[in-house]
Amino acid sequence: MKPVIVKQAKAFLKVLALGVPLLMNVEAPLFASPEPPATAVHDSAAVMAGEAAASHEAEAHGAEAGHSDKPGEVIMHHILDSNVFAFEPFGEVHLPKIVVGGFDISITKHVVMMWLSAAIVLLVFGVVGSGYRKMTPKNAPKGIANAMEALVEFIRLDVAKSNIGPGYEKHLPYLLTVFFFILLCNVLGLVPYGATATGNVNVTLTLAVFTFFITQTAALKAHGIKGYLAHLTAGTHWSLWIIMIPIEIIGLFTKPFALTVRLFANMTAGHIVILSLIFISFILKSYIVAVAVSVPFSIFIYLLEIFVAFLQAFIFTMLSALFIGLATAHEGHEEHEAEVAHH
Numbered sequence: 001m002k003p004v005i006v007k008q009a010k011a012f013l014k015v016l017a018l019g020v021p022l023l024m025n026v027e028a029p030l031f032a033s034p035e036p037p038a039t040a041v042h043d044s045a046a047v048m049a050g051e052a053a054a055s056h057e058a059e060a061h062g063a064e065a066g067h068s069d070k071p072g073e074v075i076m077h078h079i080l081d082s083n084v085f086a087f088e089p090f091g092e093v094h095l096p097k098i099v100v101g102g103f104d105i106s107i108t109k110h111v112v113m114m115w116l117s118a119a120i121v122l123l124v125f126g127v128v129g130s131g132y133r134k135m136t137p138k139n140a141p142k143g144i145a146n147a148m149e150a151l152v153e154f155i156r157l158d159v160a161k162s163n164i165g166p167g168y169e170k171h172l173p174y175l176l177t178v179f180f181f182i183l184l185c186n187v188l189g190l191v192p193y194g195a196t197a198t199g200n201v202n203v204t205l206t207l208a209v210f211t212f213f214i215t216q217t218a219a220l221k222a223h224g225i226k227g228y229l230a231h232l233t234a235g236t237h238w239s240l241w242i243i244m245i246p247i248e249i250i251g252l253f254t255k256p257f258a259l260t261v262r263l264f265a266n267m268t269a270g271h272i273v274i275l276s277l278i279f280i281s282f283i284l285k286s287y288i289v290a291v292a293v294s295v296p297f298s299i300f301i302y303l304l305e306i307f308v309a310f311l312q313a314f315i316f317t318m319l320s321a322l323f324i325g326l327a328t329a330h331e332g333h334e335e336h337e338a339e340v341a342h343h
Contacts, residue, residue, distance in 0.1 A: 071279040079271055081110045081200055087193050113197040117184035121177075124148065155179055155317060163321040164328065171324055174214060178207060179317040186267060186309030190302070196267050198312070204264040208256035211320040216252075219327035255323050259316060266312050270305040274298050 083106055085093040097106040128145045135141065141149050160168040160175050182198060189196025197203050220228050232248045233241050277298045281290030 075275045081108045109195045110197040110200045164325040183313035199267040201264045205260045208259035212256040215327045222328040
């Protein structure tokens with residue numbers, strides 16, 4: 001019985017050994033994916049490359065035009081300077097690009113806002129000046145003339161006279177000009193479709209450089225070259241000059257640096273906060289967040305920005321007057337005034 005079973009088992013194994021490979025060869029084409037032709041692969045790759053190029057070109061165009069959907073890019077587009085003045089949804093104005101001798105002197109939106117601020121200052125004070133010329137001693141200024149007189153008197157007494165002291169009158173025109181110019185630039189940046197020129201570090205740096213040169217010129221006139229150089233030693237013993245002179249020279253340049261960064265950072269930060277609060281509701285896609293967070297907090301920061309616009313104009317003017325006063329002050333001046341007042 002055993003030999004028969006063994007023979008049957010060997011026969012079954014032989015049949016299985018021959019049949020399984022055959023079945024596998026027959027089933028293989030049913031489960032294997034057919035290999036596409038080389039031309040089809042090439043066409044598919046070309047289509048994908050074309051779609052990717054088109055998508056990249058669309059993103060680049062959107063970024064240039066300021067229509068990107070990314071919050072960070074939209075915020076930076078509204079803050080940074082550019083040659084395009086966007087009036088969405090009415091269109092946009094492309095400003096001319098001018099390069100002279102390798103220097104880019106193109107007209108940008110911040111340049112336009114500075115021109116507009118200067119024009120408003122000249123127009124307002126032209127009207128106020130003509131009104132004062134027609135005024136008699138019995139008349140009092142009214143309306144805009146009264147408001148400008150109050151601001152001018154505030155800068156004259158509380159900023160220029162209190163920080164510079166005697167001889168403040170010759171620096172008053174500069175201080176009044178820089179105050180009203182910065183104020184207009186700050187306020188116009190809060191107007192729809194406007195741009196904050198003082199949010200550009202080049203603008204604030206230029207204003208700080210004006211203050212720096214006026215300060216050094218006033219110091220030279222007040223003390224002479226010998227007194228100016230002696231001021232760099234801070235009145236210390238000659239053995240300490242190697243330490244004090246570098247410190248005093250560095251101090252000369254830290255003052256305009258502080259003016260530059262303070263005005264630029266404060267005016268830029270406010271706009272970033274407002275735009276960020278608005279985008280929170282779009283990022284979270286929630287009407288509740290928009291009503292409870294974005295809208296009320298944006299309005300609060302916007303109102304705070306109006307106050308900051310006046311505050312930063314005052315701080316820049318006050319620090320400019322303070323630096324001029326420190327540079328022109330004579331040693332023992334306060335003691336001399338006290339003695340005169342006592343006698």
